[in-house]
Amino acid sequence: MSDQVRVRFAPSPTGHLHIGGARSALFNYLFARNQNGSFIVRIEDTDAARNVDTATEKLLESLKWLGIDWDESVDTGGDYGPYKSMDRLDIYRKYVDQLLAEGKAYHCYMTQEELEKEREEQRARGETPMYSGRDRNLTDEQKQAYEAEGRNPVVRFVVPAGEEIIVDDEVRGQVSFESDGIGDFVIVRQDGIPTYNFAVVIDDYLMEISHVIRGEEHLSNAPRQVLLYQAFGWKTPKFAHASLILNEERQKMSKREESIIQFIEQYRELGYMPEAVVNFIALLGWSPGGEQELLSMDELIEQFELGRVIKAPAVFDTAKMAWMNNQYMKEADDDRVVWLALPHLKKADRLPEFMSEQQKQWAYELIVLHKEKMTCGADIVELTDLFFHDEIQYNSEAQEVLAEEQVPEVLQSFAEQLRLIDSFEADAVKQAMKAVQKETGYKGKQLFMPIRVAVSGQKHGPDLPKMISLLGRETVSDRITALLKDDDS
Known part of the structure; x- marks a missing residue:
């Protein structure tokens, strides 16, 4: 493994890019750029049943929209390809055969029914369900008998007994796992396709990945991956597991939760600014050096350090996301x-x-x-x-304003002044309002509030002369006339 920083984002092509995945991609990207390293996008498509045909293209489009580019991937190629798991099956097979030859893996012929029965018996005894290792030492005759029954085996990795597995994590420090709590795990399924935990180790090693930066939900995979690195005699990359992202009730976020916009494509469709989304996501579990919250991509790259990734769960604050995007829109x-x-x-x-x-x-x-x-x-x-809309519904607040003593006089005067102006541009409307002030003696809220409420139904809103200009002479006149008629009646 080289000393150069090489990191990767390795999504499965099963759907749209989720906020959690986007954060993992962003943290990897920021770290790579900060360290003058390489950022790789690799597609983990070994779970064929869950793969979606267009997902890879949409994932890459979402990353591009966020302003995240990459050095190697399925579209750009690179020296370490292929960059799709299913295009690397021949590569994996070589390493599976190595583990089998060295007695570090074996074929297991247990059916799903037998495995479930074994787990039920373990639960009944108050034990944690895990594979018992029944087929670890099968004879050739036993294997042949199972195969004669038409059973297709999986390949399981031999987990050494009684060992403490240490995961050195850049965020969490040393995290310890007991090997006796893992059980021999599957590395190749019955269809001959390697599992995630096996493929990811082979890919990370061969692509010379120096740091594995991902979400906390992958921490439970780390001990299995460390065991595989040790079995091959390879150096383990540095791990960094970012905190979970919780909803506003501080519960784990569900992808079916509708109170939070969770997919990058949705932000794009709703007209969010990608710079704001990146800024917000970066602060989900990472803290900049100072008090500044609005940070450009260049500023994020300059400040990003794994030492500032926070262990405590990040809370998705929808109000803050809205506020942040508003700040960016005002400056755009x-x-x-x-x-x-x-x-x-x-x-x-x-x-x-x-x-x-x-x-x-x-x-x-x-x-x-x-x-x-x-x-x-x-x-x-x-x-x-x-x-x-031609008509306005005036709520109780609006009606309270319109009930004030001076309102008929102000509106009558304003209607007359609007008839006198040739242009209906904002400046002309403003002059008409000044003429009303001069004629009636009313100013400030006594003047402007009745006019605003009369033409809009609202006590607050954008620049009043410009709003009136855009509503148009006919609409404004009709609304004021209707109010004055109601007042007369």
Whole structure:
């Protein structure tokens, strides 16, 4: 194994890229770039029953969207390929044969029914269920008899008895496991396909992986992998197991949980900014040097150290994710925010798919008007609801404002001033409001609040003259006229 830092992200192509997987990829990427090392994306596709045809492409697309690039993978190639497990079966076979020849692995012919019966008997005795080692020392005659019955064996690894297995972890320090609690585990299934724990060791060794950085859920795999490294006489890579990610109730997150957006593709579809998602994910179990929370990719690379990865579980704070994306959107170019939000107005049938230049300009100004309040592109639909309905429902708060003594006079004056202006641009609307102030003597909240509530139904919102300008002369006049009629009646 070389001294160069070489790390990998090795997902299974079973679905979309999950937040937990994205964090593992990001931590590996940041560490590799910080150390001037190599970042490899390898596809662990040995579980054919769970594989999804398009998953690999979608995983790579999600990584690219996050701004994570790689040095070697299925699409770019490299000196250590192939980079898909199922393309490496001949490689694995050589090492399986080596363990069998050295007596460190053996064929096991037990059926699923026999294994389950064995486990039930162990539970009845109050023992931890594990494989008993029944077939470890079969004679040739016994093997032939099983094969005559049509049994296809698995290959199991011989776990040495009475040993303490030490996993040196960069995050957790030394973690100890007892070999007697593991049992001889399967390294090749009946169909001849190696299991994850076997394939990953062979791949990591041959690809000269220096550090294995992954989630805490893989810590239980580490002792099996250490045993395999020892059986081959290979140097073990450095392990670093990042903490679990919990939901806001501090429970382990389920992929079926709907209160949290869990897949990177969903963030992309909702109009999140990838820089914000990366920033947020980086802080799930890692702490920067100072108090700064908004960090660019370059800043994350510069500051990333395994020593700052935290052992305590990380809590997924949805409000913080929304806040962080809002901060990035407020700083983004207007063109980019419009690009993120506009598809959502079209999807909601608020705007046509093909727009005139005038419609495009109106939509652009509408989105930019609400930029400060957006936590993602999809928010634009709800934020702009009042622009797409002829009538407004005034809630109790709005009605309380409209019941104030000066309101009819202010609205009557404002309606008249709007009729007098030629242009309906924001500056002209602003001048009309100043004229109302001069004519009625009302100013501040007594002036602006009735106008805002009358035209929008809301006490708070974006810049008032710009909002009125975008609502348009006819809509604004109709709303004010309707209110004044109701007041007269």
